[in-house]
Amino acid sequence: MSNKKSKNKLNTLRKDATLKTRLINEGIYDNINWDKLKIEEELSKKSVVVKEQLPVIRSNESLLPVWDLKRYAFLLEEKMPHTVNPKLWEQGKMNLNAGLFKVTDKIYQVRGLDLANLSLVKGETGWIVIDCLTSKETAEAAINLANEYFEDIPISTVIFTHSHVDHYGGILGVLSSNTERDIKVYAPKGFTNAVIEENVNAGVAMSRRGIYMYGEVLPRDKKGQIDCGIGKYVSTGTTTFINNVHEISPIANQEYVEKEIDGVVMQFLLTEDTEAPSEMDIYIPSEKSLCIAENCSATLHNIYTLRGAEVRDPIAWAKDIQKAIDLWGDSLTSIFEVHTWPRFGNKYCIEYMEKQRDLYQYINDQTLRLINKGYTLEDVGRMVKLPESLCDEWYNSSFYGTVNHNSKAVYQKYMGWYNGNPVDLNKLPTEQSAKKYIEYMGGEDEVLERAKRSYEDGEYQWVAEVTKQLIYANPENKNAKLLCADALEQLAYIAESGPWRNVYLTGAQELRHGVIQVKRSVITEDVLNAIPLENVLYLFSIRIDGRKAGDFDYKINFIIPDKEEVASAEVKRGIFRYLDNKLAEDAAVTVTMSKDILYEIATTNIRPDSSKIIVEGDICKWQLFLWVQDIINLDFNIMTPVSNN
The missing domain is CATH 3.60.15.30 (Metallo-beta-lactamase domain)
Known part of the structure; x- marks a missing residue:
């Protein structure tokens, strides 16, 4: 589809301000x-x-x-x-x-x-x-x-x-x-x-x-x-x-x-x-x-x-x-x-x-x-x-x-996420509870009809909350997505905060059109070049699937010639831990690679060309380490369940 046609389609889905929204903004203007x-x-x-x-x-x-x-x-x-x-x-x-x-x-x-x-x-x-x-x-x-x-x-x-x-x-x-x-x-x-x-x-x-x-x-x-x-x-x-x-x-x-x-x-x-x-x-x-x-x-x-x-x-x-x-x-x-x-x-x-x-x-x-x-x-x-x-x-x-x-941030700072009510101590997962809410409320069709009436009454926040339950109960419910988008849009139109307007409108856009992939990251090559090897390797620590790696127990040496740094680390009890800026004599495997290959492994889902890495020692240990690195999803779902990616 051409950019012009895509833009026209987007414009036809976006709504005008409702009467209630108009009245709210007129009141703000007057004051x-x-x-x-x-x-x-x-x-x-x-x-x-x-x-x-x-x-x-x-x-x-x-x-x-x-x-x-x-x-x-x-x-x-x-x-x-x-x-x-x-x-x-x-x-x-x-x-x-x-x-x-x-x-x-x-x-x-x-x-x-x-x-x-x-x-x-x-x-x-x-x-x-x-x-x-x-x-x-x-x-x-x-x-x-x-x-x-x-x-x-x-x-x-x-x-x-x-x-x-x-x-x-x-x-x-x-x-x-x-x-x-x-x-x-x-x-x-x-x-x-x-x-x-x-x-x-x-x-x-x-x-x-x-x-x-x-x-x-x-x-x-x-x-x-x-x-x-x-x-x-x-x-x-x-x-x-x-x-x-x-x-x-x-x-x-x-x-x-x-x-x-x-x-x-x-x-x-x-x-x-x-x-x-x-x-x-x-x-x-x-x-x-x-x-x-x-x-x-x-x-x-x-x-x-x-x-x-x-x-x-x-x-x-x-x-x-x-x-x-x-x-x-x-x-x-x-x-x-x-x-x-x-x-x-x-x-x-x-x-x-x-x-x-x-x-x-x-x-x-x-x-x-x-x-x-x-x-x-x-x-x-x-x-x-x-x-x-x-x-x-x-x-x-x-x-x-x-x-x-x-x-809310002040509350979080002093009290944390728990509100003190034991009902909320270990709530059901969002998708599971959403399905039960919709079932208790009479099913998808009944909930959607009621939500439409609430939208006509100008209850935009309530409509967004209700339709979120519908979406998490059934991510394929297109009508629920469109109604939620309409409600978020009206909330955006009255928002004084630029970021509030932006999050409402982005949520509405993704519900209508899906996630638009953006190839952009603050973790650039220039940034990685400027930080120590220890901090680059920590990116592996926060990607490792701890359950898969739970029984691992061995050390890995890293040699990065063009970064002029070496390091030793260990995989143990599901944790990847940096040890030292020196090589460990008892490492099970030592890998030598350029910094570009290291950055690619640490920040993408691309598995490296083995010919560009020198592996000394137990190559299976290195392959297992790569295997337990979780997938990075730069475009994870926000408006629909993450499990629906």
Whole structure:
């Protein structure tokens, strides 16, 4: 089927906003504080030096652009539709402001060329780059944009504010034009370990769920992906990494770490376990400007992110914002962030930081209040509401995180998954219970008819829940899938949060059309090259089928000549365990292979060409090891049972 026909078919299945959805969005529109919005609009455009009109960035390795804002032209051309929450529509328009922006005389930002920002500080010999975007290609474009305006200024230093891929993934793009210079790269304490633990070990699941969260395969139009709240979407270029990162650690009895970097004094406040496990703020005294990393943004952020990650600590988050106020509040005159736009003026900056601080403290404390009254995870998400003194600011809106799922995250942090009711301690598997629910409710036809009536009454969340039972009881029930998709679509249309809209719409799209395969991973060759062999081998540990390998008991040596590393490991009691960076004399088998072959075995389902591996010792032991490696499914089911893959 041609792309045009596929698009037409998709458009015929997508629905308009129902009357109830229209009324909800009209009510939201009527309650917008237009004065607060005007402040944000002015800040999002302030001090533009070079304006990029809907930039498109291409890669030599892909037919499709890795970044394309032209797909969002409809936001500027169309009247606000009923199929988008009006506040998200306005936030989406502001996130189209792209180009080079001035923060102070020595600080600039490139915005709108990726989900995040790339910031530039003028040093004595070149640019000090703060954060590098997601992809090599977008980072190169950002540096080129700056060079076109300032002429060619070399890169002297790179600083990562934290351990999320949209801030380090473009590092080789930043360094590509400065290969002859010895460029130091700084990051907060624990950076490399945090990158590996979050983005590599759980990289397959996180990438799959990230497709939902960021709406990667959705159309860009008034019924599709609009925004992610903190930016448009995640660029789809090449994710890179390096291993020569100098980590900044706290110094005893000092509130911050001060360094002179390329002639610029910088003061680093380590903010561990806030928005990321490894994160830091950067104050530049000469400019009276604070880079507050991702601890403040023009939105409520995520205590828990829908793509999946460890729950963040809202109390640490609030305390570290207060530390920044205590340290630099008397002197700072501007704040710039790694997403969205800067703030200016001492009084306004402090008020902004205080209100962002209080968001996380409030959600934490109010959730605990409800926990101690006996309310459970599902209860607190709907019960915690912000007071007017916090929610009256545009920048505290739920464009990215929401009070609902952040409150649930606080419950999870303190109480875990168990709600205390013994009925829920060991529930039946979802597919098994779904079949019984449908049987008890009168069968598939009866349930579907009732669900249709509920849809007509505007009970979209209930319809989605009921039809999920139908789908899990019978994944072939096409009518249940289509009705569930319709319900999710209406929920998307009223969602203020970009990620909520994206997950609803992606779920609806997969129910209607099936899973669209996306050949993309954060576990790239550049990333694997930059991490130690021990961490590469751990990818085998989390793939091994423990039951199959339960009786194994032997050691394996690995020799990877072009990585210039060796290792010994053992398979025992169903566990593959790294032992040492030395070869074991009593290993049952020793394998020698190139790093490319190792990466292929560790990250794909392709079994290697045996002629490319030198096996010494018991070859059967090596073959058994390969046999117990489980299959990787990059496109596992989310809307239908995983067992139905």
